[in-house]
Amino acid sequence: MAIKLKTKVALGGLFLFALLILVGAVSVFYFNQLSDDSKEIVKDNYETLNYSQDMLKDLDSITGQNSNLAFSNFEKTLSSQEKNITEPGEKEMTASLRKNFNALKERNSVYPLSSLIRKDISDIMQVNLQAIDKKNQAAQQSAQRAKTIITICLTVCLLLGFTFLFNFPSLVASPIASLTEGIKAIADKNYGQRIHLKRKDEFGELANAFNSMAEKLDEYEHSNLSKILFEKKRAEAVINSLKDASIGIDKSGTVLFVNQQALQLLGLKEPEIIGLTQEHVKKHNDLFRFLLNEQSNSPFKIIVGGKENYFTKEVMDLNYNDEKAGHVIVLKNITPFKELDVAKTNFIATVSHELKTPLASSDFSLKLLEDERVGILTPEQKELVQSLKDDNRRLLRILSELLDMSQVESGKIQLTLVSVHPSELIEKAIGSLQNAAKQKNISIQKQAAENIPSIKADADKTTWVLNNFLTNAIRYSNNDAKVIINVQQQENKVQFSVQDFGKGIQPQYLGRIFDRYFQVPGTKEGTGLGLAICKEFIEAQGGGIHVSSEPGKGSTFSFWLPVS
DSSP states (O other): OOOOHHHHHHHHHHHHHHHHHHHHHHHHHHHHHHHHHHHHHIIIIIHHHHHHHHHHHHHHHTTSTTHHHHHHHHHHHHHHHHTOOOSTTHHHHHHHHHHHHHHHHHHOOHHHHHHHHHHHHHHHHHHHHHHHHHHHHHHHHHHHHHHHHHHHHHHHHHHHHHHHHHHHHHHHHHHHHHHHHHHHHHHTTOTTOOOOOOOOSHHHHHHHHHHHHHHHHHHHHHHHHHHHHHHHHHHHHHHHHOSSEEEEEETTSBEEEEOHHHHHHHTOOGGGTTTSBHHHHHTTOHHHHHHHHOOSOOOEEEEETTEEEEEEEEEEEEEETTEEEEEEEEEEEOHHHHHHHHHHHHHHHHHHHHHHHHHHHHHHHHHHHHOTTTOOOOHHHHHHHHHHHHHHHHHHHHHHHHHHHHHHHTTOOOOOEEEEOHHHHHHHHHHHTHHHHHHTTOEEEEEEOTTOOOEEEEHHHHHHHHHHHHHHHHHTSOTTOEEEEEEEEETTEEEEEEEOOSSOOOHHHHTTTTSTTOOOTTOOSSOSOHHHHHHHHHHHTTOEEEEEEETTTEEEEEEEEEBO
16 A cells, blocks of 8 residues: 555654654663662661761760760660661661660660670661662662663664654655656646656656646647647738738737838848847837837828838737737838828819919909999899808808818918917907807907917917807807907916807817817818818917817817917
8 A cells, every 4th residue: 555645754753753752761761760779879878877977976975964865866866777777787787786775774884885886886887888889889880881771772863863864855855856847848848758756655646647747738739739830820921911010019018920011111130029028129229119109190201212101000909818918010001192192282272272263253243243333133133142142152261271271281381470469369350250249149258367468479370260269159159148258378378268158069079179071960060170270270389279168058169379
């Protein structure tokens, strides 16, 4: 029957405990023996010597005045001695002492008998002294023998214990070392590693389980290796076939793959980026560092082969089991679209400019038709002329916005920055919209703090922005409402705000309100360009623009420009 490791450890502990008990038992036995010998000497001989000395003292006192007390003490001591006879011949000597002492009491003649008594006491003392010496020698021999036996026993136990402690750890350490070596080999994908332990305890079972696991892993590795290699090559072929430059990074920041298009843009080779951390790569490549740090999706320019190319960056997260496993950076080449956009902008600018002249001419002709000197129009004709004038003005407004937008897109915004006081801009904006406000009985209120400083701005474009804000505020306000223009200084800038109390804007649309061609659902008027142009005009002057709104309570459009 195989002994388990737990049982072996318990038996080892019991063995050491047994050795300790053995040494302790032998030591205690001999210590008790020596103690008994010492007690025997004290009891048997030293007491007799004390009795003898006491009797000699009492014998000397018998001739004195206290003879009766001396006789009494001698009698007591002699009786004690008669009870403590332990050595051969001591009994006869004690009997002779008793005989002579009794004779001394009857005859009352001290001197003849005292010498005999002294001789008897002396003989008793001599016998006990010889016994003490003999027992002392025997005790020393016993002590020496005990010392030798204890030393031998302790040496044997120490040797056994040392041998046990030297060999027992290997019982645990050796198989653990073998298992550790095997686990390291498996970690290095050496699935041919096996552990051979000819043991039937827990370590033997663990070794057998390890060998079974390694065998299964070896089978799995060989059975799936070709499939994995095939899938790897296919994935690499798919990645390299992508037209867009792609870079894959896992959740720990290691670059997993880079297709040929991305390598060409980065100017790197595969060993210089694949398998390395993004922190390492971005230290040596400016474009890679830009791709990691850039958070916006705005187009950016890369020079490829001496030609300007435009790209947009998209980041796609890779998820596995509802956890983020990494992400892929995709660079889309939008150079053809950028070129088409430039051509579109130029075309719109050209067409808008060409259309504006005949529209202005037709507007002048409509004004002549309304002049009674040319002829009186019937009510139906006046209605038709007014309709034509409205359509004509709407087309002019659209063309004007398209021209402004093309100017913005081409990057050719022409600014005339001068020092102008905010009140001048507000007065111009309000004056141009008084008629539109009167039609809906809307009052325009101006709230301006005192001592507002002048600003550095393009007066025409800034007035155009204010007009756009006021036009929208009047358009989306109810009849008999009010619109508030607020101007206030904030440190080194001046902020303009236009507040209405109309239906407001839903929160989900606020982030796109300044995008080109965006219109809040439910609104039919306008082209969706006005606010986008406002944003471009203000930012071109070094300012900022903002909107806040609450459905049912109105909206506030504001912008700020630096103090001159």
